[in-house]
Structure formats: C-alpha cells, structure tokens
Amino acid sequence: MIAVELRKLFRRPRTWVTIGLLNALPVLVAVLLAVTDLAPRPGEGPVFLSAVLTNGTLYPLAALGIVLPLFLPIAVALIAGDAVAGEAQAGTLRYLLARPAGRTRLLVAKLVSVFAFVFVTVLVVAAVGYVVGQLLFDVQPIGGTSLSGTTLTSQQIAGRTVLAIGYVAVSMLGVAAFALLFSTLTDSPLVAMLGALGILVASSLLFTLDAASSFAPYLPTRYWLAFVDFFREPIQWRDILRGLGLQAVYVAVLLGAAWANFTTKDVSS
Amino acid sequence: MLLGLVLPTSGSVQLLGEPMPRAARRVLPRVGALIEGPAHYGHLSGRANLALMDAAGPGGSRRTRTARIDTVLEQVGLAGVGRKPVRAYSLGMRQRLGLGAALLRRPELLVLDEPTNGLDPQGIHEIRDLLLDLHRGGTTVFLSSHLLAEVEQLCTRVGVLDRGRLVLQDQLATLTAPTGATVVETPDPQQVKAALDGRVLSLDATRAVVQGADPAEVNAALVAAGVPVTGLQLQRPSLEEVVLAAASTSADRVDAPGERSRR
Numbered sequence: 001m002i003a004v005e006l007r008k009l010f011r012r013p014r015t016w017v018t019i020g021l022l023n024a025l026p027v028l029v030a031v032l033l034a035v036t037d038l039a040p041r042p043g044e045g046p047v048f049l050s051a052v053l054t055n056g057t058l059y060p061l062a063a064l065g066i067v068l069p070l071f072l073p074i075a076v077a078l079i080a081g082d083a084v085a086g087e088a089q090a091g092t093l094r095y096l097l098a099r100p101a102g103r104t105r106l107l108v109a110k111l112v113s114v115f116a117f118v119f120v121t122v123l124v125v126a127a128v129g130y131v132v133g134q135l136l137f138d139v140q141p142i143g144g145t146s147l148s149g150t151t152l153t154s155q156q157i158a159g160r161t162v163l164a165i166g167y168v169a170v171s172m173l174g175v176a177a178f179a180l181l182f183s184t185l186t187d188s189p190l191v192a193m194l195g196a197l198g199i200l201v202a203s204s205l206l207f208t209l210d211a212a213s214s215f216a217p218y219l220p221t222r223y224w225l226a227f228v229d230f231f232r233e234p235i236q237w238r239d240i241l242r243g244l245g246l247q248a249v250y251v252a253v254l255l256g257a258a259w260a261n262f263t264t265k266d267v268s269s
Numbered sequence: 270m271l272l273g274l275v276l277p278t279s280g281s282v283q284l285l286g287e288p289m290p291r292a293a294r295r296v297l298p299r300v301g302a303l304i305e306g307p308a309h310y311g312h313l314s315g316r317a318n319l320a321l322m323d324a325a326g327p328g329g330s331r332r333t334r335t336a337r338i339d340t341v342l343e344q345v346g347l348a349g350v351g352r353k354p355v356r357a358y359s360l361g362m363r364q365r366l367g368l369g370a371a372l373l374r375r376p377e378l379l380v381l382d383e384p385t386n387g388l389d390p391q392g393i394h395e396i397r398d399l400l401l402d403l404h405r406g407g408t409t410v411f412l413s414s415h416l417l418a419e420v421e422q423l424c425t426r427v428g429v430l431d432r433g434r435l436v437l438q439d440q441l442a443t444l445t446a447p448t449g450a451t452v453v454e455t456p457d458p459q460q461v462k463a464a465l466d467g468r469v470l471s472l473d474a475t476r477a478v479v480q481g482a483d484p485a486e487v488n489a490a491l492v493a494a495g496v497p498v499t500g501l502q503l504q505r506p507s508l509e510e511v512v513l514a515a516a517s518t519s520a521d522r523v524d525a526p527g528e529r530s531r532r
Contacts, residue, residue, distance in 0.1 A: 001324075001325060001326075003324070004321055004324045004325050007321065008310070008321060011312075011313070011317075012312060013312060090308055090309075090310070090311075091305070091306070091307075091308025092308045092309065092310065094272075094274050094304050094305070094308070095302075095304070095308055095322060095370065096322070096325055096326075097272070097273065097274055098272040098273070098274060098297060098300075098302050098304065099297065099298075099322060099326035100273065100293045100294060100297040100298070100326050100327075101325045101326050102293075102294065102326075264276065266275040266276060267274045267275070268274065268275060
C-alpha cells in the first residue's frame with residue numbers, strides 16, 4: 001500500500017512541477033546576487049544570504065531560508081491537502097476503500113508518502129542550492145565562519161548542514177499534519193490546503209503580536225528558523241529541541257484527530 | 270453500506286454471509302464493484318490504473334497481475350487502448366475501464382450501479398452479453414439501475430426500493446407473469462364487447478382486455494362473431510407497471526409536508 005502511494009505521488013507530474021517551481025526562487029536570488037554582487041547586509045533579509053557571497057557552501061542553507069517562510073509550506077500543504085480530499089474529489093477514494101485498502105492502512109500510506117515528499121523536497125532544495133552555490137559563488141575550501149564569528153571546518157559545516165536540513169524537514173511535518181487532517185474533513189483539496197496555510201499565516205501573525213505572547217511559544221511556526229542555531233558556536237540546542245518537541249506534539253495530536261475522523265466517516269462522494 | 274463505505278448507525282449488514290464492515294478484508298476481495306460511475310487517475314493509462322488499484326488491496330496476486338489486466342481489458346473491449354492517459358478517454362471507455370477494474374479479481378459477486386451509463390447501443394449490448402456470460406460462469410451480478418428495459422433483459426430476480434425501503438422482491442418471471450387476461454387489438458372494440466359480453470374487463474379506442482388466458486380461444490370466439498382482430502396477446506404487467514404499483518412516488522421528488530397525506 002505504501003509503495004502504491006509513493007508510486008502515485010512520484011509518477012504524478014504535479015509533484016515534480018511543484019518541486020521545480022519551489023527551486024526557481026532560490027536560483028533566481030542566487031543569479032541576482034552573483035550578477036550584482038549586492039548582498040543584503042548581515043542581519044537583514046533571509047538568513048545566511050549575506051554570507052553566501054564570500055562562501056558559496058552556505059547557499060543550501062540560504063536557499064532553505066528563502067523558501068521556508070512561504071513557498072515550502074505551500075508546497076507541502078498542496079500535496080498533503082490533496083492526499084485524501086483529492087482521492088475523494090476524483091471518486092477514487094470509494095474504489096480504494098471498497099478494494100479494500102483499509103482506512104487506517106490507507107491513511108498511514110498517505111502519511112508516509114507525504115512525509116517522503118517533504119524530505120525529498122527539502123533535499124532537492126538543498127541539493128540545487130549546493131550546485132548553485134558551487135557554480136556562482138566563491139567557495140572557501142577550508143570551512144567558514146559561524147554566526148558567532150568563530151571559524152568552522154568544512155566538515156563541521158557539512159555535518160551541521162545535514163542537521164539543519166533534517167530540522168527544516170521536521171518543521172514541515174507539522175504543516176503536513178494540519179493539511180492531512182483537513183484533507184480528511186473535506187472533499188475539496190483546495191479547502192484542505194488553504195485551511196493549513198490559514199493556520200500558518202495566523203500563527204506567523206500572532207507570533208509578532210505582543211498581546212499573544214502568552215501562547216507564542218506554542219505556535220506551530222515559532223521555532224521554524226531555529227535551524228540557524230546549528231551554525232552558532234557552540235550549537236544552541238534550546239530552541240532546536242523545543243522546536244522538535246513542539247512539532248512532535250502537533251504531529252501526534254493532528255494525526256490522531258485525522259485517524260479518528262477518517263476511520264469513522266461515511267465516504268459518499 | 271454493503272461495501273463498507275458508509276457505516277450503519279444501527280442494524281447489521283452481511284455480504285457473502287460475512288458481517289460488514291468487520292470482515293471487509295476477507296470479503297471485499299471476492300467482490301467487484303462499480304459505484305456511482307467509474308473513477309480513475311486521469312494522468313495514468315488505463316493499464317496503470319488497473320495495476321495501482323490491484324496493488325492497493327489484498328487478494329490480487331502480483332505474479333498474475335499483468336495477465337489478469339490483459340484478460341479484463343480484452344473482456345471489456347479496451348485491449349487496444351495502449352498508453353493513452355485516462356484523461357483522454359470517452360465516457361463509455363471510462364465505463365468499460367471501471368467495469369474492467371471490477372472484474373480484475375474474478376469476483377464471486379459483482380455489484381454494479383448503472384453499468385451501461387454513457388455507452389452507445391452497441392456498447393450496451395456488448396456489456397449485457399459480457400454480464401450474461403459471467404453469470405453463466407457462476408458470478409452473481411447485483412445490478413442497480415433506473416433503466417427498466419435493461420433490468421428486464423438481464424435480471425432473474427428484482428427488488429424495488431421506495432424511499433430507501435425494499436418494498437418488493439421477487440423473481441422477474443413471477444412479477445411479470447400473465448394475469449389471466451388477453452389483450453385484443455381491434456379497430457372496433459365495441460363489437461368485442463357485444464360478442465363477449467361479461468368477459469370484457471376494459472376498453473379503449475383500439476384495444477379491449479378480455480378475461481381468458483388462452484388467446485386462441487378468445488380469437489376463435491371473436492372470429493366466429495365476425496369481429497375484426499388485428500392483434501392478440503396475453504396480458505402481462507410490464508416491469509414499469511410493477512414498479513409504479515410498488516413504489517408510490519419518485520425517490521427524488523420532494524413534496525411539501527402537507528401533501529404527503531393526500532397520497
């Protein structure tokens with residue numbers, strides 16, 4: 001069943017178009033930076049972008065920083081929101097259930113394929129960022145500078161980049177869980193995707209609001225940018241661990257709700 | 270509900286003698302279904318659609334999959350369809366593919382909802398032959414349809430639903446058995462009345478219904494009396510009449526609450 005869902009996901013042109021479009025913006029930014037040589041000053045603009053002109057090896061992280069606030073969640077919400085609602089809309093859901101695929105098994109398979117999409121997408125963004133960084137910017141063979149000002153060896157940078165990529169992927173699982181829950185509630189993939197994005201927009205907005213500071217630490221987007229902390233010296237684990245814990249709670253609760261809803265609902269569409 | 274898509278709020282459902290939805294994993298692989306029209310993944314070919322659906326559940330062996338797909342595509346008349354995506358199929362082709370998907374695991378029971386939807390007359394004939402063939406091979410076909418002509422030509426046993434309740438269930442032959450009367454077609458029904466007084470049940474402009482289950486006897490009597498007869502047949506209720514008598518109103522008709530008491 002999982003293999004079937006993965007085949008469906010990755011044989012679908014839409015999946016690859018989404019991933020392709022997602023990479024367009026970081027590539028465009030890289031070309032602009034390389035051509036004009038005008039980097040944002042440190043502390044301004046997307047993270048790591050000020051540093052890439054002097055060290056291209058940081059570009060995978062800069063690319064993730066560029067797509068993280070909006071484009072990556074949109075892509076994830078699109079695919080996750082489509083997971084169940086898309087089948088319902090096409091009418092294939094009733095055939096899958098009558099096959100019988102088993103509701104829990106189907107939901108698990110959808111979940112695995114959505115998570116696979118998240119990891120593949122983040123990896124592709126990082127890989128394209130790496131290639132672009134190598135091609136367009138100066139690459140310092142002997143490591144670079146951490147955000148705290150100390151030097152890092154290239155091995156350290158590589159290791160921490162892998163950790164950061166993993167952290168970004170985990171951050172997206174929360175989005176995927178929201179979209180998957182909504183996907184079991186509605187027959188319209190569009191509604192499921194917009195529902196998940198609405199939650200994220202609300203979360204980002206409340207995060208900036210002082211009046212909401214009492215529950216700001218529990219907002220799903222609160223620790224998204226904590227992947228930057230991998231590049232401080234020493235690594236600042238506090239926000240990273242909190243971010244992982246928070247995502248785990250969101251994913252567990254939302255998937256539980258999705259399962260409870262999907263296994264008991266009447267499929268009449 | 271039979272297939273476990275809608276969960277009953279009370280009562281129980283049995284399918285092939287097993288409780289649903291509890292025994293779904295055991296029973297459903299033995300059932301093929303076409304529910305509310307076919308549905309496929311538009312960007313994939315018909316063959317890929319069948320393969321994915323077959324792989325999505327138990328009971329479809331991977332080893333025989335390609336061979337089974339070839340067989341059903343042949344059966345439903347899509348053998349030469351190739352790699353064209355389902356998106357480009359006509360309604361009739363999708364219907365055929367949906368039927369093919371239902372047949373893929375040689376089901377004991379075939380649940381079909383309007384299987385000839387979107388097919389042209391030749392297609393309808395082909396599908397009817399296919400279903401009759403399967404029936405001869407031992408498959409039970411459970412058909413739901415609004416097309417009574419379709420039902421009359423295919424079914425041996427019919428049930429009529431009125432507002433979600435089964436109001437009638439019997440052998441088709443019993444339901445449409447002769448009523449014991451003969452329909453006489455004649456240019457002058459009044460003469461029939463004169464010749465066979467007392468046996469005439471009803472009259473209209475060109476027909477008279479006469480008591481008597483032997484058309485030959487009725488004919489002889491009429492000819493002897495000099496009544497011109499252009500047609501004779503045993504009176505049988507049509508399936509339509511049976512359905513109309515059993516089910517009071519159309520299922521999709523919604524009357525204002527006050528009007529229901531008048532029926």
